[in-house]
Amino acid sequence: MNQELEVLLSREKIALRVAELADDISRDYREQPPLLICVLKGAVIFMSDLMRLLKIPVEIDFMAVSSYGSATASSGVVRILKDLEQSIQGRDVLIVEDIVDTGLTLNYLRENLASRQPRSLKVVTLLDKPSRRRVSFNPDYCGFAIPDRFVVGYGLDFNEQYRYLPDICVLHNEANSG
Ligand code: 5GP
Numbered sequence: 418m419n420q421e422l423e424v425l426l427s428r429e430k431i432a433l434r435v436a437e438l439a440d441d442i443s444r445d446y447r448e449q450p451p452l453l454i455c456v457l458k459g460a461v462i463f464m465s466d467l468m469r470l471l472k473i474p475v476e477i478d479f480m481a482v483s484s485y486g487s488a489t490a491s492s493g494v495v496r497i498l499k500d501l502e503q504s505i506q507g508r509d510v511l512i513v514e515d516i517v518d519t520g521l522t523l524n525y526l527r528e529n530l531a532s533r534q535p536r537s538l539k540v541v542t543l544l545d546k547p548s549r550r551r552v553s554f555n556p557d558y559c560g561f562a563i564p565d566r567f568v569v570g571y572g573l574d575f576n577e578q579y580r581y582l583p584d585i586c587v588l589h590n591e592a593n594s595g
Pocket of ligand 1: 459515516517518519520521522523566567568569573574575
């Protein structure tokens with residue numbers, strides 16, 4: 418099956434928006450620099466760019482989660498493949514995610530991390546597909562709201578492909594397109 422890429426958000430547009438997000442986050446957290454939690458693997462490029470533009474001395478940690486397949490679609494339960502290396506009790510925590518789609522993953526993750534008693538807990542996502550929401554979920558910071566299209570690049574994959582692309586692209590399956 419042939420696949421075609423169409424640029425949705427150019428690297429220049431992404432860079433400008435990430436800098437704006439960094440300004441907002443630096444301002445909001447100037448009194449209490451947060452622990453950034455990168456959700457692997459998709460958010461790795463976003464977090465790398467974001468953290469270098471922050472004007473506050475953040476620390477970082479990583480989590481990896483995976484869905485339970487079809488069961489997740491209804492329950493929203495995700496499996497933690499890699500957990501944090503430290504306690505977040507009493508910390509100001511900012512989850513860094515690539516994309517919010519149905520909201521199930523972040524809803525679960527936020528509840529899971531909230532139960533560990535951080536002082537505060539917020540979410541920054543680069544992309545949001547609000548039209549796909551199945552549970553109510555509002556990110557505290559959002560780069561771009563995008564239409565209901567499958568996107569790759571800038572860390573986002575399709576079967577582990579395309580993460581390296583510097584732009585965010587819509588992936589068209591030629592077999593499916595008219
Ligand atoms: P949610 O639980 O919000 O439905 O799903 C979030 C996860 O689904 C994201 O972290 C990402 O892994 C995946 N996802 C949702 N939409 C897209 C998309 O358009 N492209 C890619 N590559 N992954 C997506």
